[in-house]
Amino acid sequence: MDFKEDYQQKEDVVSVNQEQQTQQNSYVEDQSQQGVDEAAWAAKIHDGEQEAHHHHGMERRDRTSPNNRDLSARLRGDNELTSIFEGVGTVKKGDRGMDVTKLQQVLVDMKYQLPVYGVDGKFEDETLAALELFQADEGLTVSGELDSDTIQAMDARFDERTDYITAAEDFEEEAPREGTRALSEEDQTAALTSLNPLSNAEGATFDVQKADDYSNAIRDQLADVIAEFHQDLYADLAPLRADPETNFHEDGDIEGAANAGKDVTDQLYGNLNTGPAFQMNVNLIDQWKDQEDRQELLNDTQKKMQAVALVKYLIDANCDEIHPEYNADPYGAEESKALRPIIESFVDSEEKIQTLLDIDTGWKGVQQDGIQYLQRYKDPNNEANREKMWELFHVSIHEYIHTLANSEYKRWAYGLGGSETHTLIEGFCEFFTLNVRAKFPTSALASFQQQVEGSFYDANTPQAIPEVESLDVGLYRSNAEAERMVGIIGIKNAQLGYFQGAVDLMGR
């Protein structure tokens, strides 16, 4: 089969999000009649960590308010709410529409109940009473309107994430739908729209006249990213494999830190779903060795496909300061057309393809079907190794939460495709990860610190637990889109959808 034809037929399934093709092999197989051994060539997903290398401090296509004050993700991307935040206008009694829905859902998520009418997009007396109660509790002027001071107080509260934590703690298995709400047609549309970051940019469309500038900018950025990743992730580490005894972490250390991530997650979400413990060589696998083994089974076409998939992933995850400049959605039809020759230019020789495959080999953290693939390399410096264990702990929370996504939820998420899939898979995983991290106390018990730090724990002079922000742990910025969806559907809908597959509560 001619490669191009194959590639084009594959485009839908070899998506930028590699999780799609691999986590859901059965789903992919349903869709394609290629006769190719999908499992053999499919790379596993490239998870979060690498983003930290290219984190330029710009949020992925989020339009922050003009004076750059912070606005909680769930309230962002809405022109009227942004204006109110800036001090212009209010939402008040008699108002109708999605702004009212979002306000009501904020109140309900903060446990200011609306017992009779619920979240219905109509600002009447019940909403007024709940809003006034919130204003009084917060020591604000009781204006009965959603004004600037009030929305700032709500913003500050959601930054703490305590209401998301409480919603998980409140969950009762006997009454799973308690506190959820059935979505109207308008809610469903708004919820689905919120998944796409571009939908929040007013009137933004890709200018075809600028397609060349866009693709050139992507090409230059990709060249840098690929060179940097190849050096850091592969070339610098390859020599260490000669002496595993010295250079590899012990199984027990890796398992201890990974299972600490599972434990804190179970403490919050264990009532909604749980998964098996991490065990080395069962569901904790040496990514380097595994990729080398997989690559040996690939023919040239399959190698090229895997390389293409990585390039597409890097466009999505590591060029995110370029897309907004051009109002580009890398999944859009015109954008894809502009990017196709650029992608091809990175995979047009065996050498270039191998460079990309090497990056897959050295990729730091990957998960597939509940298995966490990681690198075993130890640092010569023990303080760095101790930090590495905390990184593993934090990454394991995220990876473990992937394994807790209900299969019905995943089927729905992958069926949507594009940015929508990315938000539902990575954005929501990150959203729940942030909730777990917000609950985890920084002054944890010594026994817990010992579990994470393993042989790098010093009982006589225990070191401070590092803040996640100081570690090499990436953040999926699509968590902002996820939280925006939560702003519409509510936290209880979101958690029941993700962990138990009640996707009707999320807009399906």
Ligand SMILES: [Zn+2]
């Ligand atoms: Zn992930």
